[in-house]
Amino acid sequence: MSAKKLQYERPVIQKLNVGLMNKFGTRTEYTPLTHIDGNSVRDLLGKFGSPLFVISERTLRRTFRDANRAFKTRYPKVQFAWSYKTNYVNAVCNAFHQEGSWAEVVSGFEYQKALNNGVPGNKIIFNGPDKTEAELKLAIANNSMIHIDHLDELYLIKEIAVESNKKPRVAIRVNMDTGVYPMWDRFGFNYENGQAWDAINKILLNDKMELVGLHSHIGTFMLTPSAYGMAASKLSHLALEIKKKYKKNIQYIDMGGGFASKNTLKGSYLQGIDASPTFDQFAESICTSILNAGFTETDLPLLILETGRALIDEAGYLLGSVISNKRLSDGRRATILDFGVNILFTSFWYDHKISPAQEFSQYTEDAVLYGPLCMNIDVIRENITLPPLKRDDHVVVHSVGAYNMTQWMQFIALRPAIVMIDMKGDSHIIRKRETLDSIEKDEVLPKYLKDFKL
Amino acid sequence: MKLKKNLALSDSGFVFDPSTGDSFSTNPIGLEIIRMLKEGKTANDIKSQIIKTYMTDDVSFEKDYYDFVNMLSKHNLVEGVEKEKN
Numbered sequence: 001m002s003a004k005k006l007q008y009e010r011p012v013i014q015k016l017n018v019g020l021m022n023k024f025g026t027r028t029e030y031t032p033l034t035h036i037d038g039n040s041v042r043d044l045l046g047k048f049g050s051p052l053f054v055i056s057e058r059t060l061r062r063t064f065r066d067a068n069r070a071f072k073t074r075y076p077k078v079q080f081a082w083s084y085k086t087n088y089v090n091a092v093c094n095a096f097h098q099e100g101s102w103a104e105v106v107s108g109f110e111y112q113k114a115l116n117n118g119v120p121g122n123k124i125i126f127n128g129p130d131k132t133e134a135e136l137k138l139a140i141a142n143n144s145m146i147h148i149d150h151l152d153e154l155y156l157i158k159e160i161a162v163e164s165n166k167k168p169r170v171a172i173r174v175n176m177d178t179g180v181y182p183m184w185d186r187f188g189f190n191y192e193n194g195q196a197w198d199a200i201n202k203i204l205l206n207d208k209m210e211l212v213g214l215h216s217h218i219g220t221f222m223l224t225p226s227a228y229g230m231a232a233s234k235l236s237h238l239a240l241e242i243k244k245k246y247k248k249n250i251q252y253i254d255m256g257g258g259f260a261s262k263n264t265l266k267g268s269y270l271q272g273i274d275a276s277p278t279f280d281q282f283a284e285s286i287c288t289s290i291l292n293a294g295f296t297e298t299d300l301p302l303l304i305l306e307t308g309r310a311l312i313d314e315a316g317y318l319l320g321s322v323i324s325n326k327r328l329s330d331g332r333r334a335t336i337l338d339f340g341v342n343i344l345f346t347s348f349w350y351d352h353k354i355s356p357a358q359e360f361s362q363y364t365e366d367a368v369l370y371g372p373l374c375m376n377i378d379v380i381r382e383n384i385t386l387p388p389l390k391r392d393d394h395v396v397v398h399s400v401g402a403y404n405m406t407q408w409m410q411f412i413a414l415r416p417a418i419v420m421i422d423m424k425g426d427s428h429i430i431r432k433r434e435t436l437d438s439i440e441k442d443e444v445l446p447k448y449l450k451d452f453k454l
Numbered sequence: 455m456k457l458k459k460n461l462a463l464s465d466s467g468f469v470f471d472p473s474t475g476d477s478f479s480t481n482p483i484g485l486e487i488i489r490m491l492k493e494g495k496t497a498n499d500i501k502s503q504i505i506k507t508y509m510t511d512d513v514s515f516e517k518d519y520y521d522f523v524n525m526l527s528k529h530n531l532v533e534g535v536e537k538e539k540n
Contacts, residue, residue, distance in 0.1 A: 325521070
Protein backbone atom coordinates (compact mmCIF):
# COMPACT_ATOMS: atom_id res chain seq x y z
CA MET A 1 0.00 0.00 0.00
CA SER A 2 1.42 3.36 -0.99
CA ALA A 3 1.94 6.19 1.52
CA LYS A 4 -0.84 8.75 1.76
CA LYS A 5 -0.31 11.66 -0.64
CA LEU A 6 -0.20 15.24 0.58
CA GLN A 7 -2.90 17.87 -0.10
CA TYR A 8 -2.08 19.70 -3.33
CA GLU A 9 -2.11 23.47 -3.66
CA ARG A 10 -1.30 25.37 -6.83
CA PRO A 11 2.29 26.79 -6.66
CA VAL A 12 2.28 30.56 -6.21
CA ILE A 13 4.99 33.17 -5.88
CA GLN A 14 4.27 36.73 -4.89
CA LYS A 15 6.60 39.69 -4.81
CA LEU A 16 6.81 41.29 -1.39
CA ASN A 17 6.33 45.04 -1.33
CA VAL A 18 7.08 47.24 1.63
CA GLY A 19 5.49 50.52 2.59
CA LEU A 20 2.18 49.90 0.84
CA MET A 21 0.00 48.94 3.77
CA ASN A 22 -2.36 51.47 5.25
CA LYS A 23 -2.70 51.91 8.99
CA PHE A 24 -5.36 49.19 9.13
CA GLY A 25 -3.02 46.50 7.80
CA THR A 26 -3.85 44.02 5.09
CA ARG A 27 -7.35 42.78 4.45
CA THR A 28 -8.27 39.30 5.56
CA GLU A 29 -11.04 38.62 3.08
CA TYR A 30 -9.71 35.19 2.29
CA THR A 31 -10.84 33.61 5.53
CA PRO A 32 -12.90 30.70 4.20
CA LEU A 33 -16.67 30.57 4.67
CA THR A 34 -17.48 26.88 4.48
CA HIS A 35 -20.97 26.91 6.05
CA ILE A 36 -23.98 29.24 6.08
CA ASP A 37 -26.28 28.73 9.08
CA GLY A 38 -25.03 25.17 9.46
CA ASN A 39 -25.35 24.27 5.77
CA SER A 40 -22.18 23.36 3.90
CA VAL A 41 -21.61 25.56 0.85
CA ARG A 42 -20.44 22.53 -1.10
CA ASP A 43 -23.64 20.60 -0.24
CA LEU A 44 -25.88 23.56 -1.12
CA LEU A 45 -24.22 23.91 -4.53
CA GLY A 46 -24.39 20.14 -5.05
CA LYS A 47 -28.09 20.10 -4.25
CA PHE A 48 -29.29 23.29 -5.96
CA GLY A 49 -26.63 23.90 -8.62
CA SER A 50 -24.07 26.65 -9.11
CA PRO A 51 -24.34 29.63 -8.95
CA LEU A 52 -26.91 29.99 -6.18
CA PHE A 53 -28.38 32.81 -4.14
CA VAL A 54 -28.89 32.01 -0.46
CA ILE A 55 -30.94 34.03 2.03
CA SER A 56 -30.34 33.51 5.73
CA GLU A 57 -33.69 33.94 7.47
CA ARG A 58 -31.85 34.10 10.77
CA THR A 59 -29.80 37.12 9.65
CA LEU A 60 -32.84 38.74 8.04
CA ARG A 61 -34.91 38.58 11.24
CA ARG A 62 -31.98 39.49 13.48
CA THR A 63 -31.24 42.59 11.37
CA PHE A 64 -34.89 43.63 11.33
CA ARG A 65 -35.17 43.25 15.10
CA ASP A 66 -32.01 45.27 15.59
CA ALA A 67 -33.41 48.13 13.48
CA ASN A 68 -36.82 47.90 15.15
CA ARG A 69 -35.25 48.03 18.60
CA ALA A 70 -33.08 51.02 17.66
CA PHE A 71 -36.15 53.09 16.70
CA LYS A 72 -38.73 51.79 19.17
CA THR A 73 -36.51 52.44 22.17
CA ARG A 74 -36.25 56.09 21.07
CA TYR A 75 -39.70 56.92 19.71
CA PRO A 76 -43.19 55.77 20.78
CA LYS A 77 -44.82 55.16 17.38
CA VAL A 78 -42.71 53.37 14.75
CA GLN A 79 -43.76 51.39 11.70
CA PHE A 80 -41.54 49.72 9.11
CA ALA A 81 -42.77 49.19 5.53
CA TRP A 82 -40.86 46.63 3.47
CA SER A 83 -39.40 48.17 0.32
CA TYR A 84 -40.49 45.73 -2.38
CA LYS A 85 -38.05 46.98 -5.01
CA THR A 86 -35.11 46.00 -2.81
CA ASN A 87 -36.08 42.33 -2.89
CA TYR A 88 -39.55 41.23 -3.90
CA VAL A 89 -39.12 37.47 -3.75
CA ASN A 90 -42.33 36.55 -1.93
CA ALA A 91 -40.61 34.50 0.80
CA VAL A 92 -38.44 37.52 1.67
CA CYS A 93 -41.40 39.92 1.67
CA ASN A 94 -43.44 37.61 3.87
CA ALA A 95 -40.63 37.17 6.38
CA PHE A 96 -40.67 40.97 6.82
CA HIS A 97 -44.49 41.01 6.95
CA GLN A 98 -44.32 38.35 9.68
CA GLU A 99 -42.04 40.73 11.59
CA GLY A 100 -44.77 43.38 11.32
CA SER A 101 -43.69 45.37 8.26
CA TRP A 102 -46.25 46.98 5.98
CA ALA A 103 -45.51 47.06 2.24
CA GLU A 104 -43.94 49.95 0.30
CA VAL A 105 -44.30 49.60 -3.46
CA VAL A 106 -43.35 51.73 -6.45
CA SER A 107 -45.29 50.16 -9.34
CA GLY A 108 -48.58 48.49 -10.13
CA PHE A 109 -46.77 45.18 -10.45
CA GLU A 110 -45.30 45.49 -6.95
CA TYR A 111 -48.70 46.64 -5.64
CA GLN A 112 -50.30 43.44 -6.95
CA LYS A 113 -47.49 41.39 -5.45
CA ALA A 114 -48.14 42.92 -2.02
CA LEU A 115 -51.89 42.24 -2.33
CA ASN A 116 -51.22 38.65 -3.44
CA ASN A 117 -48.93 38.21 -0.45
CA GLY A 118 -51.91 39.09 1.74
CA VAL A 119 -50.99 42.63 2.81
CA PRO A 120 -54.22 44.56 3.55
CA GLY A 121 -54.71 47.45 1.10
CA ASN A 122 -54.68 50.03 3.89
CA LYS A 123 -51.18 48.88 4.88
CA ILE A 124 -49.65 49.41 1.45
CA ILE A 125 -47.76 52.61 0.71
CA PHE A 126 -47.83 53.39 -3.00
CA ASN A 127 -44.78 55.48 -3.98
CA GLY A 128 -43.10 56.42 -7.23
CA PRO A 129 -43.61 58.70 -10.22
CA ASP A 130 -45.47 56.22 -12.43
CA LYS A 131 -48.92 55.21 -11.21
CA THR A 132 -51.50 54.62 -13.93
CA GLU A 133 -55.12 55.68 -13.60
CA ALA A 134 -56.21 52.06 -13.17
CA GLU A 135 -53.57 51.48 -10.48
CA LEU A 136 -54.59 54.64 -8.64
CA LYS A 137 -58.27 53.62 -8.76
CA LEU A 138 -57.38 50.25 -7.24
CA ALA A 139 -55.23 51.86 -4.54
CA ILE A 140 -58.01 54.33 -3.71
CA ALA A 141 -60.60 51.54 -3.56
CA ASN A 142 -58.28 49.64 -1.19
CA ASN A 143 -57.73 52.70 1.01
CA SER A 144 -53.94 52.54 0.47
CA MET A 145 -51.62 55.41 1.27
CA ILE A 146 -50.73 57.16 -2.00
CA HIS A 147 -47.61 59.28 -1.95
CA ILE A 148 -47.97 61.96 -4.59
CA ASP A 149 -44.87 62.62 -6.70
CA HIS A 150 -46.00 65.41 -9.06
CA LEU A 151 -48.90 67.77 -9.79
CA ASP A 152 -50.24 65.72 -12.73
CA GLU A 153 -50.75 62.87 -10.32
CA LEU A 154 -52.35 65.16 -7.76
CA TYR A 155 -54.93 66.35 -10.32
CA LEU A 156 -55.57 62.81 -11.55
CA ILE A 157 -56.23 61.59 -7.99
CA LYS A 158 -58.59 64.52 -7.48
CA GLU A 159 -60.52 63.56 -10.63
CA ILE A 160 -60.81 59.93 -9.51
CA ALA A 161 -61.94 61.08 -6.07
CA VAL A 162 -64.74 63.16 -7.58
CA GLU A 163 -65.83 60.33 -9.91
CA SER A 164 -65.72 57.60 -7.28
CA ASN A 165 -66.99 59.68 -4.40
CA LYS A 166 -64.16 58.35 -2.25
CA LYS A 167 -61.66 60.37 -0.23
CA PRO A 168 -58.18 59.02 -1.07
CA ARG A 169 -55.58 58.90 1.71
CA VAL A 170 -52.59 60.77 0.35
CA ALA A 171 -49.19 62.07 1.40
CA ILE A 172 -46.83 64.26 -0.56
CA ARG A 173 -43.24 63.42 -1.21
CA VAL A 174 -41.04 66.34 -0.23
CA ASN A 175 -37.49 66.85 -1.52
CA MET A 176 -35.14 69.18 0.29
CA ASP A 177 -31.59 70.31 0.89
CA THR A 178 -30.14 68.24 3.73
CA GLY A 179 -26.53 69.12 3.01
CA VAL A 180 -25.80 65.99 1.00
CA TYR A 181 -25.00 65.74 -2.66
CA PRO A 182 -26.66 64.89 -4.99
CA MET A 183 -29.98 66.33 -3.86
CA TRP A 184 -32.78 64.04 -4.98
CA ASP A 185 -35.00 66.82 -6.30
CA ARG A 186 -36.47 64.83 -9.17
CA PHE A 187 -38.93 63.17 -6.80
CA GLY A 188 -41.77 65.00 -5.13
CA PHE A 189 -42.14 68.69 -4.30
CA ASN A 190 -39.36 70.96 -3.13
CA TYR A 191 -39.37 72.24 0.46
CA GLU A 192 -37.20 75.32 0.07
CA ASN A 193 -38.85 76.91 -2.98
CA GLY A 194 -42.43 76.52 -1.78
CA GLN A 195 -43.56 73.72 -4.13
CA ALA A 196 -44.37 71.52 -1.14
CA TRP A 197 -46.63 74.19 0.38
CA ASP A 198 -48.28 74.71 -2.99
CA ALA A 199 -49.18 71.00 -3.15
CA ILE A 200 -50.32 70.95 0.49
CA ASN A 201 -52.59 73.97 -0.10
CA LYS A 202 -54.07 72.35 -3.21
CA ILE A 203 -54.95 69.23 -1.22
CA LEU A 204 -56.23 70.88 1.95
CA LEU A 205 -58.21 73.73 0.37
CA ASN A 206 -59.98 71.34 -1.94
CA ASP A 207 -61.13 68.72 0.58
CA LYS A 208 -61.35 65.92 -2.00
CA MET A 209 -58.36 64.07 -0.53
CA GLU A 210 -57.21 63.39 3.00
CA LEU A 211 -53.64 64.49 3.65
CA VAL A 212 -52.47 61.79 6.06
CA GLY A 213 -48.69 62.04 5.82
CA LEU A 214 -45.50 63.69 4.69
CA HIS A 215 -42.77 61.69 3.01
CA SER A 216 -39.13 62.21 2.13
CA HIS A 217 -36.41 59.94 0.81
CA ILE A 218 -33.20 61.90 0.74
CA GLY A 219 -30.89 59.54 -1.14
CA THR A 220 -29.36 56.11 -1.31
CA PHE A 221 -26.51 54.46 0.59
CA MET A 222 -26.43 57.44 2.94
CA LEU A 223 -23.42 57.53 5.24
CA THR A 224 -24.46 60.68 7.14
CA PRO A 225 -27.13 60.18 9.83
CA SER A 226 -27.33 63.95 10.47
CA ALA A 227 -28.84 64.46 6.98
CA TYR A 228 -31.84 62.39 8.14
CA GLY A 229 -32.05 64.55 11.24
CA MET A 230 -32.31 67.63 9.05
CA ALA A 231 -34.96 66.01 6.83
CA ALA A 232 -36.96 64.95 9.90
CA SER A 233 -36.78 68.54 11.24
CA LYS A 234 -38.05 70.00 7.98
CA LEU A 235 -40.93 67.51 7.70
CA SER A 236 -41.83 68.11 11.36
CA HIS A 237 -41.82 71.86 10.74
CA LEU A 238 -44.18 71.37 7.77
CA ALA A 239 -46.49 69.19 9.89
CA LEU A 240 -46.58 71.76 12.68
CA GLU A 241 -47.27 74.61 10.25
CA ILE A 242 -50.10 72.57 8.67
CA LYS A 243 -51.57 72.13 12.14
CA LYS A 244 -51.30 75.87 12.77
CA LYS A 245 -52.79 76.88 9.41
CA TYR A 246 -55.43 74.18 8.84
CA LYS A 247 -55.97 72.78 12.36
CA LYS A 248 -55.11 69.38 10.88
CA ASN A 249 -52.94 66.72 12.44
CA ILE A 250 -50.55 64.93 10.11
CA GLN A 251 -50.84 61.25 11.01
CA TYR A 252 -47.40 60.12 9.91
CA ILE A 253 -43.96 61.21 8.83
CA ASP A 254 -42.34 58.74 6.42
CA MET A 255 -38.55 59.07 6.33
CA GLY A 256 -38.16 56.71 3.36
CA GLY A 257 -35.06 54.56 3.11
CA GLY A 258 -31.49 54.90 1.93
CA PHE A 259 -29.62 53.69 5.04
CA ALA A 260 -26.24 52.31 3.96
CA SER A 261 -25.55 48.60 4.39
CA LYS A 262 -22.16 47.22 5.43
CA ASN A 263 -20.95 46.84 1.85
CA THR A 264 -17.85 48.74 0.71
CA LEU A 265 -18.38 51.31 -2.01
CA LYS A 266 -15.78 51.33 -4.78
CA GLY A 267 -13.09 53.90 -4.03
CA SER A 268 -13.90 53.99 -0.31
CA TYR A 269 -10.84 54.23 1.95
CA LEU A 270 -12.61 52.52 4.82
CA GLN A 271 -14.39 49.20 4.53
CA GLY A 272 -18.17 49.37 4.73
CA ILE A 273 -18.25 47.71 8.11
CA ASP A 274 -16.28 50.69 9.49
CA ALA A 275 -17.81 53.44 7.35
CA SER A 276 -21.54 52.67 7.57
CA PRO A 277 -23.53 54.11 10.47
CA THR A 278 -25.46 51.76 12.75
CA PHE A 279 -29.26 51.70 13.04
CA ASP A 280 -28.82 53.37 16.42
CA GLN A 281 -27.03 56.33 14.82
CA PHE A 282 -29.78 56.79 12.19
CA ALA A 283 -32.48 56.35 14.85
CA GLU A 284 -30.87 58.83 17.23
CA SER A 285 -30.70 61.49 14.54
CA ILE A 286 -34.25 61.02 13.24
CA CYS A 287 -36.07 60.46 16.52
CA THR A 288 -34.33 63.33 18.32
CA SER A 289 -35.29 65.74 15.52
CA ILE A 290 -38.98 64.78 15.63
CA LEU A 291 -39.16 64.72 19.43
CA ASN A 292 -37.53 68.18 19.63
CA ALA A 293 -39.67 69.73 16.89
CA GLY A 294 -42.45 70.87 19.23
CA PHE A 295 -45.27 68.32 18.86
CA THR A 296 -47.51 67.78 21.86
CA GLU A 297 -47.46 64.20 23.16
CA THR A 298 -50.82 63.39 21.59
CA ASP A 299 -49.93 64.96 18.24
CA LEU A 300 -46.69 63.04 17.74
CA PRO A 301 -46.92 61.53 14.26
CA LEU A 302 -46.31 57.87 13.48
CA LEU A 303 -42.75 57.43 12.18
CA ILE A 304 -42.64 55.23 9.07
CA LEU A 305 -39.37 53.79 7.75
CA GLU A 306 -38.96 52.22 4.33
CA THR A 307 -35.39 51.06 4.69
CA GLY A 308 -34.63 48.12 2.41
CA ARG A 309 -30.93 47.72 1.66
CA ALA A 310 -29.71 47.86 5.27
CA LEU A 311 -32.29 45.24 6.32
CA ILE A 312 -31.66 42.56 3.69
CA ASP A 313 -28.16 43.03 2.24
CA GLU A 314 -26.32 41.08 4.92
CA ALA A 315 -28.78 38.16 4.80
CA GLY A 316 -27.99 37.44 1.13
CA TYR A 317 -25.08 35.36 -0.20
CA LEU A 318 -24.15 34.39 -3.72
CA LEU A 319 -22.42 31.03 -4.01
CA GLY A 320 -20.46 30.16 -7.13
CA SER A 321 -17.65 28.12 -8.64
CA VAL A 322 -14.36 28.70 -10.42
CA ILE A 323 -14.46 28.02 -14.16
CA SER A 324 -10.82 28.72 -14.95
CA ASN A 325 -7.64 30.59 -14.11
CA LYS A 326 -5.47 32.47 -16.56
CA ARG A 327 -2.79 35.16 -16.73
CA LEU A 328 -3.41 38.60 -18.15
CA SER A 329 -0.78 40.20 -20.36
CA ASP A 330 0.68 42.11 -17.41
CA GLY A 331 1.10 38.95 -15.31
CA ARG A 332 -1.94 39.46 -13.10
CA ARG A 333 -3.95 36.38 -12.30
CA ALA A 334 -7.47 36.30 -13.72
CA THR A 335 -10.02 33.94 -12.23
CA ILE A 336 -13.23 33.30 -14.14
CA LEU A 337 -16.29 32.51 -12.04
CA ASP A 338 -19.63 31.08 -13.08
CA PHE A 339 -21.56 34.23 -12.08
CA GLY A 340 -21.19 37.68 -13.56
CA VAL A 341 -22.59 41.19 -13.50
CA ASN A 342 -25.79 39.80 -15.02
CA ILE A 343 -26.81 38.42 -11.62
CA LEU A 344 -24.49 40.43 -9.37
CA PHE A 345 -25.54 43.88 -10.53
CA THR A 346 -24.21 45.53 -7.38
CA SER A 347 -20.61 44.68 -8.33
CA PHE A 348 -20.77 47.82 -10.49
CA TRP A 349 -20.63 49.96 -7.36
CA TYR A 350 -19.40 47.72 -4.50
CA ASP A 351 -16.11 45.97 -3.86
CA HIS A 352 -17.98 42.92 -2.62
CA LYS A 353 -16.38 40.81 0.05
CA ILE A 354 -15.68 37.42 -1.51
CA SER A 355 -14.45 34.41 0.47
CA PRO A 356 -13.27 31.00 -0.65
CA ALA A 357 -15.58 28.22 0.51
CA GLN A 358 -12.83 25.73 1.37
CA GLU A 359 -9.79 25.71 3.63
CA PHE A 360 -6.48 26.96 2.22
CA SER A 361 -2.99 27.61 3.45
CA GLN A 362 -2.01 31.17 4.25
CA TYR A 363 -0.55 31.81 0.78
CA THR A 364 -2.44 34.27 -1.35
CA GLU A 365 -2.29 35.91 -4.72
CA ASP A 366 -3.68 39.13 -6.17
CA ALA A 367 -6.28 38.46 -8.81
CA VAL A 368 -8.97 39.97 -10.99
CA LEU A 369 -12.32 38.19 -10.78
CA TYR A 370 -14.30 37.92 -13.99
CA GLY A 371 -17.76 36.57 -14.66
CA PRO A 372 -18.63 34.07 -17.40
CA LEU A 373 -20.20 36.52 -19.85
CA CYS A 374 -18.58 37.10 -23.21
CA MET A 375 -18.51 40.83 -22.42
CA ASN A 376 -15.55 42.93 -21.38
CA ILE A 377 -17.54 44.71 -18.66
CA ASP A 378 -18.12 41.46 -16.78
CA VAL A 379 -15.76 42.19 -13.87
CA ILE A 380 -16.75 41.16 -10.35
CA ARG A 381 -13.64 42.51 -8.55
CA GLU A 382 -10.87 44.50 -10.22
CA ASN A 383 -8.41 43.56 -7.53
CA ILE A 384 -8.70 41.03 -4.74
CA THR A 385 -6.32 38.95 -2.65
CA LEU A 386 -7.38 35.32 -2.54
CA PRO A 387 -5.76 31.94 -1.96
CA PRO A 388 -4.85 29.97 -5.08
CA LEU A 389 -8.24 28.85 -6.41
CA LYS A 390 -8.53 26.06 -8.92
CA ARG A 391 -11.29 24.92 -11.28
CA ASP A 392 -14.43 23.78 -9.42
CA ASP A 393 -13.40 25.45 -6.15
CA HIS A 394 -16.23 27.45 -4.62
CA VAL A 395 -16.52 31.07 -3.51
CA VAL A 396 -19.07 33.00 -1.47
CA VAL A 397 -20.00 36.63 -2.14
CA HIS A 398 -21.25 38.37 1.00
CA SER A 399 -24.04 40.92 1.46
CA VAL A 400 -25.88 40.59 -1.84
CA GLY A 401 -29.47 40.52 -0.51
CA ALA A 402 -30.43 43.99 -1.73
CA TYR A 403 -31.29 44.75 -5.35
CA ASN A 404 -29.51 41.81 -6.98
CA MET A 405 -32.62 39.62 -6.98
CA THR A 406 -34.68 42.44 -8.50
CA GLN A 407 -32.19 44.17 -10.81
CA TRP A 408 -30.62 40.98 -12.19
CA MET A 409 -30.65 40.54 -15.92
CA GLN A 410 -31.58 37.53 -17.95
CA PHE A 411 -28.65 38.06 -20.28
CA ILE A 412 -26.57 35.32 -21.93
CA ALA A 413 -27.13 32.94 -19.03
CA LEU A 414 -30.21 31.78 -17.13
CA ARG A 415 -30.81 33.18 -13.68
CA PRO A 416 -30.01 30.89 -10.73
CA ALA A 417 -32.21 29.50 -8.00
CA ILE A 418 -32.71 31.24 -4.64
CA VAL A 419 -32.69 29.23 -1.44
CA MET A 420 -33.76 30.37 2.01
CA ILE A 421 -32.22 28.77 5.10
CA ASP A 422 -34.85 28.89 7.82
CA MET A 423 -34.43 29.53 11.54
CA LYS A 424 -33.79 25.82 12.18
CA GLY A 425 -31.13 25.61 9.47
CA ASP A 426 -33.29 23.79 6.88
CA SER A 427 -33.01 24.94 3.28
CA HIS A 428 -36.03 25.78 1.11
CA ILE A 429 -36.03 26.70 -2.55
CA ILE A 430 -37.86 30.05 -2.85
CA ARG A 431 -37.28 30.71 -6.56
CA LYS A 432 -36.49 28.01 -9.06
CA ARG A 433 -33.58 28.14 -11.48
CA GLU A 434 -34.74 29.51 -14.83
CA THR A 435 -35.04 27.19 -17.79
CA LEU A 436 -35.12 27.85 -21.52
CA ASP A 437 -38.91 27.48 -21.24
CA SER A 438 -39.20 30.27 -18.71
CA ILE A 439 -37.55 32.62 -21.21
CA GLU A 440 -39.31 31.44 -24.35
CA LYS A 441 -42.82 30.97 -23.00
CA ASP A 442 -43.73 34.57 -23.80
CA GLU A 443 -42.12 34.64 -27.24
CA VAL A 444 -44.29 34.37 -30.33
CA LEU A 445 -42.73 33.15 -33.55
CA PRO A 446 -44.71 34.16 -36.68
CA LYS A 447 -45.57 31.14 -38.80
CA TYR A 448 -43.64 32.34 -41.85
CA LEU A 449 -40.40 32.40 -39.81
CA LYS A 450 -40.70 28.82 -38.60
CA ASP A 451 -38.82 27.07 -41.38
CA PHE A 452 -35.50 27.73 -43.05
CA LYS A 453 -32.94 25.86 -45.07
CA LEU A 454 -29.22 26.20 -44.45
CA MET B 455 14.73 26.85 -17.62
CA LYS B 456 17.66 28.03 -15.55
CA LEU B 457 17.11 29.89 -12.32
CA LYS B 458 19.49 32.61 -11.17
CA LYS B 459 22.31 30.88 -9.31
CA ASN B 460 22.51 33.12 -6.29
CA LEU B 461 18.83 33.06 -5.23
CA ALA B 462 18.54 32.62 -1.47
CA LEU B 463 15.75 30.33 -0.25
CA SER B 464 14.47 29.83 3.27
CA ASP B 465 12.50 26.84 4.52
CA SER B 466 9.49 29.07 5.18
CA GLY B 467 9.17 30.02 1.49
CA PHE B 468 11.02 33.33 1.53
CA VAL B 469 12.94 33.93 -1.71
CA PHE B 470 15.55 36.66 -1.99
CA ASP B 471 17.21 37.83 -5.19
CA PRO B 472 20.49 39.57 -4.18
CA SER B 473 21.04 40.94 -7.69
CA THR B 474 17.92 43.14 -7.54
CA GLY B 475 17.14 43.23 -3.82
CA ASP B 476 13.64 41.90 -4.52
CA SER B 477 12.08 39.43 -2.14
CA PHE B 478 9.22 37.02 -2.74
CA SER B 479 7.00 34.66 -0.85
CA THR B 480 6.12 31.23 -2.21
CA ASN B 481 4.05 28.34 -0.89
CA PRO B 482 5.55 24.91 -0.01
CA ILE B 483 4.91 23.43 -3.47
CA GLY B 484 6.37 26.52 -5.11
CA LEU B 485 9.45 26.18 -2.91
CA GLU B 486 9.82 22.53 -3.82
CA ILE B 487 9.66 23.36 -7.54
CA ILE B 488 12.21 26.17 -7.19
CA ARG B 489 14.57 23.81 -5.33
CA MET B 490 14.24 21.18 -8.06
CA LEU B 491 14.81 23.80 -10.76
CA LYS B 492 17.97 24.89 -8.94
CA GLU B 493 19.12 21.27 -8.96
CA GLY B 494 18.70 21.33 -12.73
CA LYS B 495 15.73 18.96 -12.93
CA THR B 496 13.60 18.98 -16.08
CA ALA B 497 9.89 19.73 -16.26
CA ASN B 498 9.14 16.02 -16.58
CA ASP B 499 11.26 15.14 -13.54
CA ILE B 500 9.48 17.78 -11.52
CA LYS B 501 6.05 16.66 -12.72
CA SER B 502 6.61 13.02 -11.77
CA GLN B 503 8.02 13.99 -8.38
CA ILE B 504 5.03 16.24 -7.55
CA ILE B 505 2.44 13.76 -8.78
CA LYS B 506 4.11 11.06 -6.66
CA THR B 507 3.96 13.23 -3.53
CA TYR B 508 0.72 15.23 -3.87
CA MET B 509 -2.93 14.59 -4.63
CA THR B 510 -2.97 15.97 -8.16
CA ASP B 511 -2.93 14.72 -11.73
CA ASP B 512 -0.86 15.23 -14.87
CA VAL B 513 -3.09 17.79 -16.57
CA SER B 514 -3.81 19.92 -13.52
CA PHE B 515 -0.19 20.10 -12.50
CA GLU B 516 1.06 20.81 -16.01
CA LYS B 517 -1.20 23.91 -16.25
CA ASP B 518 -0.06 25.13 -12.84
CA TYR B 519 3.62 24.38 -13.53
CA TYR B 520 3.79 26.42 -16.71
CA ASP B 521 1.92 29.26 -15.07
CA PHE B 522 4.39 29.15 -12.17
CA VAL B 523 7.53 29.18 -14.32
CA ASN B 524 6.07 32.05 -16.35
CA MET B 525 5.71 33.98 -13.11
CA LEU B 526 9.33 33.15 -12.17
CA SER B 527 10.35 34.57 -15.52
CA LYS B 528 8.13 37.62 -15.07
CA HIS B 529 9.68 38.26 -11.67
CA ASN B 530 13.10 38.19 -13.33
CA LEU B 531 14.28 35.12 -11.41
CA VAL B 532 15.36 33.24 -14.51
CA GLU B 533 18.75 33.47 -16.23
CA GLY B 534 17.81 31.96 -19.52
CA VAL B 535 15.38 29.53 -21.00
CA GLU B 536 17.05 26.40 -22.26
CA LYS B 537 15.47 23.86 -24.46
CA GLU B 538 14.45 21.07 -22.16
CA LYS B 539 15.26 17.50 -23.01
CA ASN B 540 12.50 15.06 -22.24
